[in-house]
Amino acid sequence: MAVWEPRRGETLLSRGPVEFATGMAAPVSGMRWFRDTERRDIQHELPGWPEGPTYTVRSRADRNVRSTARKAGVFGHTLVVLAASALGALGSPFGEPRIRGKSEDPENEVDDFPVIWAQQGGIARTLPWQLDPARRPAKYRTHLIITDVRLVVVGFPDDDPSRDESLCEMDRPFIARAERKKFSQGHRNFTITFTDDSWCRLHSYSENALGRILRHLSSTLVPLDQLTSPQRNAIHAYLAARAESDRKSGGSGRLNPYGIVTRRPSGNLLFETWSEPAEPVNGIAGYGIHLMSPEGGHPTLQPGDLD
Template identity: 55%
Template sequence: MIEPSYRHHWKPPEGEELVTRGRVSFATGAAGRVEGRRWFRDTERRDIQDELAGWPTGPTYRPRSWFDRVVWDGVVTVSVLLLTIVFGLLGGSPAQPEGLGTSEDPENEEKDFPVVWAAPGTIARTLPWQLDPARRPDPDITELALTDRRLLVLGGLKDPGDPWEEVLWETDLSTVTAVERRPFGVGGRDFRITFTDGSWCRLTSLEGQDLIHQLVTTVHDGVR
């Protein structure tokens, strides 16, 4: 159990216990073809972002082509080389890029990168658009809150001088089948929430591993 900090104005009603909460967003691709991109798919792998109720228009991505990847890899290589030279002259060393390792799900992590996978009428289609960093206004944040009864998405402002919070979305904890770490990604902060209707979403924790650990443990232990 955690106690809400000074900036946390939302709290569950009496009789409901807050387990954990933390800042999250839809995840972002890290592998070559999908780096910096994300998609919203149905079970036929069609793009459904224009079908999601109430969502504002957002960017439309395409996977990086072979040429894009060669050019991008060249830019990254030259940048790292220049930084190495500069830091060498200064007597230091630049931070090295973190390796991604090997994907266990290349269809959804290397060839494509869906962050919502949902047939019509399923739970993942009801998630709020504010989770998308490409749509969310810059001052706003989104947090995932887990209680002993519900999973919620809260929206709020970064500014501690004018804070506010509101519930953007919620579902009963009984509709959550699993929470799984997805280690293939920079920082290892991605996780997937699967619902009882087979739909799922892929999120990233912006506050490290503690949130993911609490989510995985609570759902696995069947706290209802």
């Protein structure tokens, strides 16, 4: 095995850590399900999947018992917890609330928590079991790779991407949309809906990686040889400014000029470059981004330009 690489003529856009999401609301905390469109549990129908835990949504009585036990155990720390929670809501370095805001989809976030939703033969059923934290081996990670033609899920043990194993792949035309789900830890859950209306709910523990994943699930690659002269000049000026800044800070000033350009929903263009190889925690680490208008100028930032 070796580090995964794209095929000849294929452009790598993003790589980052993902796994099936985990419920956060009290009835489903720490749990996840694999459902068909009738809400039946289908984990035993998924081909090649090993046995995993079977969960039951907590009743209100169960939640009351757990809540009472917690209150009894932390009574002496109530003021500290309240203070830390209040600071966390304001962006305190002490941490962030596990859940922010109100559920946008209580049927699938509070009353139930499916991470695969698929009819018989649905595309979401082809996802690998290694994405499940409750099934995969200890010290094993999974990354989602996005190129201009396909999505690939790879796994590797012992924090060593040089031992990448391709677990599944699918062509990009099968992707209908991707959406961040705010009712989650750090707002880092997201769903991918496929063209057959099956979907999955995933989580990334890296905000930078998630930003790149979502951006490149909804972007259109613009080949560098199709850029206009003003657009190329804007990129050269940006790279020159970055190199000068690097020299002033004690660096060599020799930056990797390789990059990609994508067209955002607003019509603006985003140039991205990175110089680090894929690493376990963050996948591909972005080195710099430059947003420009179709004319190569400095545009007003529009919704979706950087997401």
